[in-house]
Amino acid sequence: MRVAVVGGGISGLVAAYRLRQALGDAAELVLVERRERVGGILRTVEIEGDPVDLGAEAFVGRRPEIPELMGELGIAEQLVHPAGKRPLVWSEGAGHPLPERTLMGIPAGAESVAGLVDARTLAAIEEEPNRPLTWVRGGDMSVGELVRDRFGEKVVRRSVDPLLGGVYAGLADSIGVRAALPTLAAALDRGAPSLTRAVSEALPPPSTTPVFGGIRDGYGVLLDALRAAADVKIEIGTAATRLTRTAKGWHVDPVGDVDAVILATPAPVTAELLREIAPEASALAAGIDLASSAVVALALPADTALPDNSGILVATGEPLRAKAFTLSSRKWPHLAARDVALVRASFGRFGDPAPLSWSDEDLISAAVEDLTTVTGADIRPLRAVVQRWPGGLPQYAPGHTTRIADLRSATADLPGLALAGAYLDGVGVPACAATGTKAAARITDHLG
Template identity: 45%
Template structure:
């Protein structure tokens, strides 16, 4: 008899887990429960009259194998596209400054390139980093922003590191773990790099040539649809799992949806929902207090994206987009000129622009309704371009509690959560952006690894 598998959450992580389990456990009966109207989660492709537009994640790191390998497995390689040569600008002091070259996540390998971002006094502080003695305990983890501020000065954090990381993590780098966010840098320090400058230089020298990012022509819906189809899963949208309980050697899930309240029995369960919801589901079991406590200690941020198509009479800066310094008095955190960044999108009647909102503890901005948020996006674009846009089409997409704060020691926290699940709730796995890190490749890797563990357990 094949395994009965319940996947709670139909985002990228849940669909990837379902796909992996379908391959590892032939004959498994897989049900994906998705509370929303459609699967995909943070991957959300909508349609303007001119063509598809991403309202969620826009790209993935092509140099990591997880996403590229999955795209190839699903036969989507021909749809891969890479960005053009334009780089972003940083909005600081009310002006746009090109992102300096030779940086890694905003960390400078050569302070002399930062003249446009730092004052002479700030540059002098940053330039002393190679001379400062560095105390580092191999295997340790520290707040990234605090270390960078100590070594290079706070201006490097505010105007380079935070703008680079803020769009992905939605938390200031002072709240992010160095080892979790830039693992290669921690590993270089573990190996004995004497300074941050030396460690960054080592990583920069080892970079693989070629495009850093990739996306799909036609949108991420190609990946979402291919995963759902290849998994063979029964996908039930508008059905939210509200509780999980033990039932003998398996589980019973309480579901609220199109049939009212109903139950689903499963031998294996994948929990692939944002942290607050996951903690609630585990709490309902009554036997995983440690896991619930571990997850409850992870703060989350909500976010929103406004996609615009604007008349081409608007003169966009000759950059791929804008990253915002955290001391800049504007409500948005990033802006992407999609039709500048991606050559395959530059044939639309208008310019495609995405404006992102939402940082940790920034609830006031996201309380604005969709019309107000669109107006804020248009105002932000006017401020950057120097004239008001004529909007042809617009769309807003929001995600509640979608971005987890990946703080120092996060890996140990998740390991403890997983250890308790293995002991108290065998056959239940937790996946998603709050486990092995945010971003498309990390979510894919987390989901496939968890699915393989479940398959091994069932086969044993």
């Protein structure tokens, strides 16, 4: 039995590992990866002698997938949690504590955003429950449209955009309520009479469990463990270029004939590979936009006077080029113990891909200048590393959940073919891992 996995990001590697678990030693597993390395948007490099992540650096620790995988793979001792420091929002030229008790920055009351927005906006939030709300049950709209109408523009730009920017590299206007905030959509579907009420219903109960987790020596540890456990033949520098059906299964160029195939590729590549065999599904995948971004990792002298916050998110419209800073050495206790202070600056958002074309020097200067502005510290990098992520994040636009449901039905009758990836059930690493597991289960069922 021969199975191909196309794409060596976390989705593809988890799929390969789950296939190995289910199919046993005899199955021949081949994974093709276009780049010269596996990991996709997970990439760990050494900076000043220690591992640093240049793509994802955390995961939602309240979801089970990654801690469970780490346990299964024998690397549970690598699980770390942030120190619990609060980020700042940079708005109107000053840092403000990130509002608490919000749903992706949408407050359940004016007090959450006091100090961040003006008195008029606070009054509008207080009044909001008294204004009739129109929401089409089962419908969708952009988060920006909903929040702007109910709470005003300043809440969108200063509270919601910075948080959505961190997850999707998108803005409130490019992200749909139903896919990004399913519990909010559910509360609105149930007939919540106001946004204030819907957010209160949708907020998870307060909890002392850390929201995020991380891997002490970087995501590279998880990638290595998955590779070893999957025992999969990996062909790097090899792009799958065409997928066709055969009498018994599938033909993947340049892998050859296989009994089953998992496409763990970004949406546009998946669209291209599905074009001949499932044109409707292909068109649906092709309609998913991507956002590009770049990360500049800075190693600074350990005594650099950084604020005691986990990061600084930049409100929309500020005259800065960076969109966010992760003050990694403040955020993670295990990084605080290092000889250098680590900071990650993020650039680029959906609709603003310009920073991707800047030179390394320009990105590094912009990171240093903007970090100086937001911290007031003397920023003198010992080392700076630039990583570009073209098309790294799919945009969950309004209607995304329906699009994905349609895409799944349009591929449901293709036996031995399964999809995984960040455009399906969430962009976070745990959601991607879950799609890999689900895809492997579909293939295992098919192969009996």
